[in-house]
Amino acid sequence: MTAGVKTASASPASVPPIWNGEKMYNSFLKDGTGFSFPHKEGAPVAVVAFDTQCPDCMRLLQRLQPLLKDVQVNFYPISFMNIHSEPQGTTILMADKPYEVFERQHEHFKDPDFRGIRYDISKLPVELRDKVWTNTKLHRRAGCRAVPYGVFKNSKGEYVPFDENLTTEELRKVFELN
Template sequence: MFRRNCLAMALMSVCGTMVHAAEKVGIKPETVPGRADYPELRAGTQLDHLYESMLANGFGISNPNIGKDKPVVVIVSDTQCPWCSKLWSAAKPLQNQVNFIWFPIPVLRDLSIDQAALILSSEEPWDAMQHHEDHFKDKDFRGINPVGTTVDKKYRDEVWTNAKIARWSGLTTVPLGVFKNSSGKYIPIPSGTDTEHIKKIVGIEKDVKELQ
């Protein structure tokens, strides 16, 4: 009897310690508050900082043949991210109507750094990015293979610069696109956005004001 009581007390003590330890870990991901205007984004995500800082100081990949008068969309992504690849597919039909600028950051794997650096170092980064996406679903290797290719360290540094900007902007998920409309409002293009919704956001078919 005494032994059972001691065991029960010990278990209660351990459970109490676990609960206390869990409380110290912090807020569970599903309880982190979202932005009031865009609930799909975590509170603290600074769309304006992300957009302006990436354009000013980041290292992006864009269609070299796109006109300067086209709408600009900044997109932060990871080369190993399936949802990023889906957003690429959604944006692809509009690549001659919208200036999508992709800023790679490493989130999922170390391989993301190598792939991003290789793409940025290419003579034609946009073509390299398209090649990567064309082979994203390959069974043997997801996307462009950097193994055996030497890339100057400066391109890895460029990837890390993008990552720092993303972190300082409060980014907690990829992909995330941002469009700045004619009124100066920054509108997110989150994971799962399809082609038609992108059209609406950038105002290709309808006035973007209807989304405000």
């Protein structure tokens, strides 16, 4: 075990034993392409890999929403669930305000005819589509095997996992918000 890395026993978040929180946190911040919601200057930083087609990811967003002004949660779209994941992730990243498009994705997630935002594949730049795939590779290389996965580096230097299984209050504790 690497010093400062909290292992998969960090209940109630569910992560596999091969998950490497330090690698996930640092590699996404260095090489990933994501976005965050408006937040306070100097807010603590968390990293989340999500898929636009994932119901658990939408649940995590809902639980995080009350905290997004106090924590800089960097969201990184990956392609994991189906053929709509990458183009929807790319559409979000293309926006001037990606968090607003992500909120629209959340709002339309349960639409009866199509899950989430619509896109025109012919208008999505390959360079940006490749960034979603880079995020996907970073997710796998950190030992992630599902979505959503989140990691927060706490004040002790520990890499603490979080996912949709945590309530807003449990997330508040993970982020050391009092």
